[in-house]
Amino acid sequence: MTGLWRHELRLFLRQRLALPALALMALLSIASVWAGMAEIERQRDTIARIQPQQAADVAAIAKWVSVEGDAGNAAYYTFHATWDEPSALAFAAIGQRDVAPYILRIRALGLEAQLYESENYNAELALPGRFDWAFVLTYLAPLFVIVLLHDLKSGEREAGRIGLLAAMARNQQALWRRRIGLRIGGLLAALLIPFLIGAALSGASPGLALIFIVVAAAYILFWAMLCLWVGSRGWSSVTNAATLAASWLVLTLILPALGNLAINSVVPVRQGVELTLEQREKVHGGWDKPKQETMQAFFKAYPEWKDTKPVEGGFHWKWYYAFQHLGDLAAAPQAKAYREGLEARDRWTGRFGFALPAVGLQTILHRTARTDLNAGLIYQDRIRSYHKQLRRFYYPYVFNEVPFREADFVKAPQWEHR
Amino acid sequence: MNPIRLIAADEWRLMRRNRVAMLGLVMLLALSVIAALTSIAQRDNSDAIRARFQAQADQAFDGAPARHPHRMVHYGHFVFRPLPALAAFDPGVDAFTGNTIYLEGHRQNSANFGDVRQSSLLVRFGQLTPAFVLQALAPLILIFIGFGIVARERERGTIRQLFAHGVAPRALLFGKALGLGGIAALMLAPGVLALGWLIAFEGAPLAPSLTLLAGYAAYLGIWVLLIVIASSLAAHARTALMALIGIWAFTVILLPRIAPDVALATNPTLTRLETDIAIKEDLRKMGDSHNPDDPYFNAFKQRTLKQYGVEKVEDLPVNYRGLLAVEGEKLTSKLFDDYADRQFAAQKAQSRFTDTVGLLSPAIALRRLSMSAAGTDLEGHRRFLSQAEGYRFAIVQQLNQLQATAITYDDDSNRNKDPEAGRRVRIDPKNWQKVPDFRYQAAATGEKLQAALPGMLTLLGWLVVLGFGxxxxxxxxxxxA
Structure with missing residues (x-):
């Protein structure tokens, strides 16, 4: 038995395209894992690098604010850092992490004006997409499957050996299974071993890495089946190759692009701009409205501050933070609609994934690696709840008019590092 | 008829009978038409929405009630980047950059609500636009149609008959190239119609449109020559097919993705957060307006008092708080410009690196040419950012000047204690209407063409090399023979 396998392996490796194809696949897989790990390392470094800078910034603000001890100033001038740690598997599927910010500073003012800030990235570099393992698997690996399998039978037929093989082999089915197994096994090894090394080095959980492996194998298997089905039609090698490459074009480029077009027209989202415009009107309208009206509206949301000293004179921080929060409340319906629009787009993409293997694969990989649109929304949720903590931290100082001293700065809630 | 035309005509006759080739061609043409129609509709729609939002923001600003001018500085303004007509052909980085910025005093906000962050990962598969169809898909369809164009004749032995009939190898290859070139021209046709529409009805500028057309024609020409040469040099049609798909995957899919990774690693840029902290730090070093004994602002005060020949700020004919606001904004704005310049320079270096890689990939070179001519490259976004910053500075300073001249120092200082003063500092809202509206100035045609030139030269270089091929x-x- 092993003799037969070894014999097939020798035959396979003697083919002109076999070894170079496998070597190239392994090289691309290694390069993509390396590039992905370097990028994620860069992101981790950035997150680590900002910590001392952030601490120094807060210390400098604490120095002058604590002289007067005005809590309103402390809340106004102190920015608090938040960040979205990459998951262990993010290196293999960078997803939206190159265009969505993974670090953001916020303060206790209206959040809706701060939440949608973008990062300074070079859009021309983001345009073609990142070179990561998910890309190699989704786009390039099928081409290698096609190279290795398109002439499995037709090649033998064209070389005039097919009859001979049929006559010689004791078990024809087993012969083809061996040949297919060798090719697909080799390809999977070339793809997966670099990934596994990367996953181990990144400390990924074996369960999640297994998801990657299973979907990768299923995806490769899909392409192998397609190759075998086309190969069984009895066409020439060259027709097989052209048909398969055309299928690749349709399945990985054309249909996903058409799908994107369809989703964007079915689910338009422009509430983002609307909600920021709305929030600004509400916040700044606060300056022109009677103070008592603003305070009563705020006390509906936060009755615990109802009985503190009433606002007098032209300006008080209580009143200022009250209308900041009311701006967020006014924009909440649009913020919700905006978010629902994004979630609907994500949901539709998931549905396309059932029909299009490439889309399904990317959806699962990026969901598992927590680098998709949804991961960005979860980060926004975490920022929302942190913002709430911050406000709740500052409110007692502001509403009870407690002086805010240098020691109070360190008491501020810190972002939870995951 | 000369032999080259004869060979080409013969090729077309064969292709008409080739079902696979016709299917590929029809599919590509259909995609081109869909891409052109949806892309034009989308551009018009996006641009109209942005114009509407811009009008809404202008109206909101002009219609603001009587306020203290510094309230208006914080109320701020929104500006939207209009989408050029040629973005319907190649939207370039538009989806990857935010298209609106909130402008306010003391702060520089980012451009937000770019489409990419509002889309699922599907958008990263590529957007179906005329540019994408011609850059990525058309070459592959040309490969399917043409990989056997010479190799097939050799495999069947018909090439010997042709030579025997006195067809020169030169006429054969050029005839085949002409035949395949005709197909490429047909592929370009929907794009040409789309450009014609954009020029005639949407005000697309003529010279950049023609540059686009020339660039795409050169690009498809490169692929035609590559295919004919590969098909002629390869021993078998299948080898030619494999080699050509390999070249396509390498230059159209792989290199454009690898180059940015290297560019980012070699030219890192500061994140917004770090820039923000660095600017605040620099500002504290230059002068701390919160510190009553700050040397910088004390010197400014002495200078101002001396200029007006008075002893105390209370005696100034203008509101000293307004002057302070003008001076403070000057400092921050200078730092914003410095850091933005550094950021742009680093990004330019990154883009230059990918342009160099573009020497190896006609697709990268074409993308540079295409985005530059369409005005949808990073440079277009940079123009928007710096014009928005210029506008921000101008309106903030106009409002600060109003604070200095339209409000007395006394009222300004007592506005929170004395309700009468508080009323007086809220100045006439007609002042807001005097603030000019934002008008984005797109790059001039000459600048666009100059930016497109390196890409064009790279493509021409490829054509020359392939001529030798x-x-x-x-x-x-x-x-x-």
Whole structure:
């Protein structure tokens, strides 16, 4: 038995395209894992690098604010850092992490004006997409499957050996299974071993890495089946190759692009701009409205501050933070609609994934690696709840008019590092 | 009829009968038409929405009630980047950059609500636009149609008959190239119609449109020559097919993705957060307006008092708080410009690196040409950012000047204690209407063409090299004959 396998392996490796194809696949897989790990390392470094800078910034603000001890100033001038740690598997599927910010500073003012800030990235570099393992698997690996399998039978037929093989082999089915197994096994090894090394080095959980492996194998298997089905039609090698490459074009480029077009027209989202415009009107309208009206509206949301000293004179921080929060409340319906629009787009993409293997694969990989649109929304949720903590931290100082001293700065809630 | 045309005509006759080739061609043409129609509709729609939002923001600003001018500085303004007509052909980085910025005093906000962050990962598969169809898909369809164009004749032995009939190898190859070039021209047709529409009805500028057309024609020409040469040099049609798909995957899919990774690693840029902290730090070093004994602002005060020949700020004919606001904004704005310049320079270096890689990939070179001519490259976004910053500075300073001249120092200082003063500092809202509206100035045609030039030269260089390739292939054929 092993003799037969070894014999097939020798035959396979003697083919002109076999070894170079496998070597190239392994090289691309290694390069993509390396590039992905370097990028994620860069992101981790950035997150680590900002910590001392952030601490120094807060210390400098604490120095002058604590002289007067005005809590309103402390809340106004102190920015608090938040960040979205990459998951262990993010290196293999960078997803939206190159265009969505993974670090953001916020303060206790209206959040809706701060939440949608973008990062300074070079859009021309983001345009073609990142070179990561998910890309190699989704786009390039099928081409290698096609190279290795398109002439499995037709090649033998064209070389005039097919009859001979049929006559010689004791078990024809087993012969083809061996040949297919060798090719697909080799390809999977070339793809997966670099990934596994990367996953181990990144400390990924074996369960999640297994998801990657299973979907990768299923995806490769899909392409192998397609190759075998086309190969069984009895066409020439060259027709097989052209048909398969055309299928690749349709399945990985054309249909996903058409799908994107369809989703964007079915689910338009422009509430983002609307909600920021709305929030600004509400916040700044606060300056022109009677103070008592603003305070009563705020006390509906936060009755615990109802009985503190009433606002007098032209300006008080209580009143200022009250209308900041009311701006967020006014924009909440649009913020919700905006978010629902994004979630609907994500949901539709998931549905396309059932029909299009490439889309399904990317959806699962990026969901598992927590680098998709949804991961960005979860980060926004975490920022929302942190913002709430911050406000709740500052409110007692502001509403009870407690002086805010240098020691109070360190008491501020810190972002939870995951 | 000359032999080259004869060969080409013969090729077209064959292709008409080739079901696979016709299917590929029809599919590409259909996609081109869909891409052109949806892309034009989308551009018009996006631009209209942005114009509407801009009008809404302008109206909100002009219609603001009587306020203290510094309230208006914080109320701020929104500006939207209009989408050029040629973005319907190549939207470039538009989806990857935010298209609106909130402008306010003391702060520089980012451009937000770019489409990419509002879309699922599907958008990263590529957007179906005329540019994408011609850059990525058309070459592959050309490969499917043409990989056997010479190799097939050799495999069937018909090439010997042709030579026997006195067809020169030169005429054969050029005839085949002409035949395939005709198909490429057909592929370009929907794009040409789309450009014609954009010029005639949407005000697309003529010279950049023609540059686009020339660039795409050169690009498809490169692929036609590559295919004919590969098909002629390869021993078998299948080898030619494999080699060509390999070249396509390498230059159209792989290199454009690898180059940015290297560019980012070699030219890192500061994140917004770090820039923000660095600017605040620099500002504290230059002068701390919160510190009553700050040397910088004390010197400014002495200078101002001396200029007006008075002893105390209360005696100034203008509101000193307004002057302070003008001075403070000057400092921050200078730092914003410095850091933005550094950021742009680093990004330019990154883009230059990918342009260099573009020497190896006609697709990268074409993308540079296409985005530059369409005005949808990073440079277009940079123009928007710096014009928005210029506008921000101008309106903030106009409002600060109002604070200095339209409000007395006394009222300004007592506005929170004395309700009468508080009323007086809220100045006439007609002042807001005097603030000019934002008008984005797109790059001039000359600048666009200049930016497109390196891409064009790279494509021409490829054509020259492939011209030599044709000579080599012709010599090989002649040797064989």
């Amino acid at each position: 044709m000579r080599l292939a012709i010599r090989r054929l002649a040797d064989a």
